[in-house]
Amino acid sequence: xxxxxxxxxxxxxxxxxxxxxxxxxxxxxxxxxxxxxxxxxxxxxxxxxxxxxxxxxxxxxxxxxxxxxxxxxxxxxxxxxxxxxxxxxxxxxxxxxxxxxxxxxxxxxxxxxxx
Amino acid sequence: xxxxxxxxxxxxxxxxxxxxxxxxxxxxxxxxxxxxxxxxxxxxxxxxxxxxxxxxxxxxxxxxxxxxxxxxxxxxxxxxxxxxxxxxxxxxxxxxxxxxxxxxxxxxxxx
Numbered sequence: 321x322x323x324x325x326x327x328x329x330x331x332x333x334x335x336x337x338x339x340x341x342x343x344x345x346x347x348x349x350x351x352x353x354x355x356x357x358x359x360x361x362x363x364x365x366x367x368x369x370x371x372x373x374x375x376x377x378x379x380x381x382x383x384x385x386x387x388x389x390x391x392x393x394x395x396x397x398x399x400x401x402x403x404x405x406x407x408x409x410x411x412x413x414x415x416x417x418x419x420x421x422x423x424x425x426x427x428x429x430x431x432x433x434x435x
Numbered sequence: 436x437x438x439x440x441x442x443x444x445x446x447x448x449x450x451x452x453x454x455x456x457x458x459x460x461x462x463x464x465x466x467x468x469x470x471x472x473x474x475x476x477x478x479x480x481x482x483x484x485x486x487x488x489x490x491x492x493x494x495x496x497x498x499x500x501x502x503x504x505x506x507x508x509x510x511x512x513x514x515x516x517x518x519x520x521x522x523x524x525x526x527x528x529x530x531x532x533x534x535x536x537x538x539x540x541x542x543x544x545x546x
Contacts, residue, residue, distance in 0.1 A: 324477075355536075360443060362523060362538040363478075410477055414534075420465040421485075422527045422534055426477035 322346050326411050326427035333401040333434045341396040341430050343411030349425075351414045352394040353378070354386065356407040357429070363410065369394055401434045408432070439537035441524050446543045453511040455540045457524030460505060464526040467500060469509045472521040472539070481509075481522070511542075519544045 327342045345352065350371045355363040355378075365378030369388040383405060385397040394413075398405060408431050414424035438460045447453045459467070465486050470478040484491045484498045484507070491498045497510040511518055524537040 353534075360538050362439075362441075363536040365533070368533070412478075412534075419485075420527070421483060422466070422468075424480070424534060426479070428475075428477045 324411055324413050324425050324427040326409075326430050328430060329428065331430060331432050333398070333432065335401060335403060335434060337401050339398055339401065341398075341409055341411075341432070343394045343396065343427060344392050345394075345411075345413040345425070346392065347413060347415075347425065348391060349413040349415045350391070351416075352388065353412045353414070353424075354384070354394070354396045355410045355412065356380065356405075357410060358407050366396065366409075398432075401432075403434045406432060406434045439524055439526055439535050441522075441537040441540045443538060444541050444543070446545065447514050449514060449516060449544050449546055451514055453509075453514045453518065453542055453544075455509045455511075455522050455524075455542065457507040457509075457537055458505055459507065459524070459526050459535075459537075461526060461528050461535070462505070463528045466527050467498075467507050468525040468527070468534070469496075469498065470523040470525060470536075472523065474520075478523060514542075514544050516544050516546075518542060 324345045353368040354366040364380045367386040369375045411427040441457045468483040469481040471481045495512045499508045521539040523539045525534045
């Protein structure tokens with residue numbers, strides 16, 4: 321019962337490099353999201369998807385791209401890494417319970433350092 | 436806009452009660468949540484409360500909601516060292532499944 325799987329767990333990038341953070345879920349959830357966690361700022365929404373082929377921007381989308389070609393996968397791409405993107409990144413999948421309550425499941429996180 | 440605020444740090448003695456507070460601004464919030472993040476791990480849902488409730492109790496956890504003041508609290512009775520973690524308050528107001536998180540409160544439990 322894997323849930324939400326993120327890879328890699330740790331990554332160091334040089335400024336200007338690009339990379340993709342992977343996220344996969346095996347719960348057949350329609351909704352998936354990417355958050356970044358910074359000290360004193362909690363979790364901020366980067367991008368989200370409400371289903372395969374549909375994505376939208378969250379609170380802090382600049383410098384990141386996403387795509388959703390399948391229900392299971394929701395990769396986050398850093399186009400040209402900057403030190404300001406040093407953070408812990410969390411992927412989440414969720415489904416509507418029908419009552420307005422959100423049932424969300426989080427991955428273990430990817431700790432990214434940009435030097 | 437939507438905003439959720441929490442104090443950043445709380446230190447308690449083992450066996451005492453912990454109270455973590457949260458305020459939110461979105462009056463249309465339908466559910467409010469408490470998540471726990473242990474070191475090096477993702478977030479796990481601890482409990483939630485529907486906006487028309489005042490209180491919810493779940494074993495050692497008590498959630499109090501003051502909708503008029505937009506204030507939410509989480510009380511942990513008989514706090515143990517295993518409760519040391521970051522606790523996030525979050526709210527949702529329907530729509531696409533969007534959760535808005537506070538900055539998180541780091542709870543430190545000492546002997």
